[in-house]
Amino acid sequence: MKRRSLLTVASAATVMTLGGVGYAAHRRGKNPYYRGPKSDHFDGLRFHLPDQAADKSLPDVLRWQAKRQREPWPKTFPSPYPADRPPERIGSMRVVLIGHASYLVQVAGRNILIDPVFAKRASPVRFAGPKRVNPPGIAFGDLPPIDVVLITHNHYDHLDGPSLARIWQAHQPLIVAPLGNDAILRNFDDTMHVETHDWGESVELGDGLTVHLTPAHHWSARGVRDRRMALWCAFVITSAQGAHYHVGDTGFGDGEIFRDIRARFGAPRLATLPIGAYEPRWFMKAQHVDPAEAVQILSLLGAEQALGHHWGTFQLTDEGVERPAEALAAALAAGGIAPERFVALRPGQVWQG
Numbered sequence: 205m206k207r208r209s210l211l212t213v214a215s216a217a218t219v220m221t222l223g224g225v226g227y228a229a230h231r232r233g234k235n236p237y238y239r240g241p242k243s244d245h246f247d248g249l250r251f252h253l254p255d256q257a258a259d260k261s262l263p264d265v266l267r268w269q270a271k272r273q274r275e276p277w278p279k280t281f282p283s284p285y286p287a288d289r290p291p292e293r294i295g296s297m298r299v300v301l302i303g304h305a306s307y308l309v310q311v312a313g314r315n316i317l318i319d320p321v322f323a324k325r326a327s328p329v330r331f332a333g334p335k336r337v338n339p340p341g342i343a344f345g346d347l348p349p350i351d352v353v354l355i356t357h358n359h360y361d362h363l364d365g366p367s368l369a370r371i372w373q374a375h376q377p378l379i380v381a382p383l384g385n386d387a388i389l390r391n392f393d394d395t396m397h398v399e400t401h402d403w404g405e406s407v408e409l410g411d412g413l414t415v416h417l418t419p420a421h422h423w424s425a426r427g428v429r430d431r432r433m434a435l436w437c438a439f440v441i442t443s444a445q446g447a448h449y450h451v452g453d454t455g456f457g458d459g460e461i462f463r464d465i466r467a468r469f470g471a472p473r474l475a476t477l478p479i480g481a482y483e484p485r486w487f488m489k490a491q492h493v494d495p496a497e498a499v500q501i502l503s504l505l506g507a508e509q510a511l512g513h514h515w516g517t518f519q520l521t522d523e524g525v526e527r528p529a530e531a532l533a534a535a536l537a538a539g540g541i542a543p544e545r546f547v548a549l550r551p552g553q554v555w556q557g
Contacts, residue, residue, distance in 0.1 A: 288341055354381075381400050
């Protein structure tokens with residue numbers, strides 16, 4: 205009985221990492237994170253895109269869990285790249301993958317962390333849920349002085365409270381997040397300097413460096429009763445070095461949000477895009493692109509360079525650990541795109557432009 209209970213907890217933690225348990229019907233009551241005015245994407249309780257995909261139901265989740273064909277992952281999947289030791293500052297643009305969807309971006313003399321997760325598990329608990337299969341691509345003690353942290357959304361593989369509290373205590377950065385996420389972050393340290401913003405808003409960081417919040421086809425949840433009660437986003441970082449478009453998680457939708465990026469900012473110099481956590485497609489398509497769709501995004505953006513993340517560190521879904529990189533290579537070949545234009549990054553791997 206005890207073993208069965210632990211397996212149930214582990215399965216629940218895995219689903220919660222994707223926010224999957226947020227299906228619980230919390231139709232009435234108040235939003236615990238955000239109580240701002242209604243808008244075209246906030247109904248007073250929940251956020252949504254105009255064409256928001258229908259929320260997955262409890263039967264959908266149970267169907268996936270009962271019938272899943274999960275390809276086993278190895279216990280370790282070491283990166284071929286050594287842990288990076290980044291410079292203290294750099295005037296150009298330097299990007300390194302810490303792991304999964306966590307990046308250090310060094311641009312225009314500033315150091316920016318995106319969705320930093322240094323935890324051993326992407327989970328609300330320490331004893332269950334997706335376990336890290338490779339160490340961070342930068343050791344915490346080797347981080348340069350951190351000026352800004354960007355949070356795309358509140359799922360556990362993107363917002364790890366203990367990691368953020370540790371970063372805050374060590375570096376005192378400005379933290380920029382979508383609406384409602386300040387309430388979550390301050391649960392871990394109520395002294396954090398957190399600014400929350402809506403889609404379409406921007407944060408000036410000085411010296412021509414600006415962060416812009418843009419929509420993504422995704423959603424949010426930390427538990428069973430808060431689905432879509434905090435906003436989620438993608439980011440565009442603009443500077444004299446060009447535009448860098450970063451997506452933590454997204455579905456493809458009709459492609460319009462990516463066309464809008466190009467129309468507003470021009471073809472990005474760099475796009476960092478998710479390529480993993482996409483199987484089974486019937487369950488994941490609305491919220492996670494697969495590698496072929498990521499290549500379509502690259503084409504819509506006209507980006508000079510793309511880097512792929514959200515694979516190879518935490519097993520969240522059913523595809524094998526190397527499948528995203530293999531599928532990306534196949535999609536690039538099918539589209540006649542040079543493989544070096546869209547690289548599936550590994551922890552510690554550096555791109556510099």
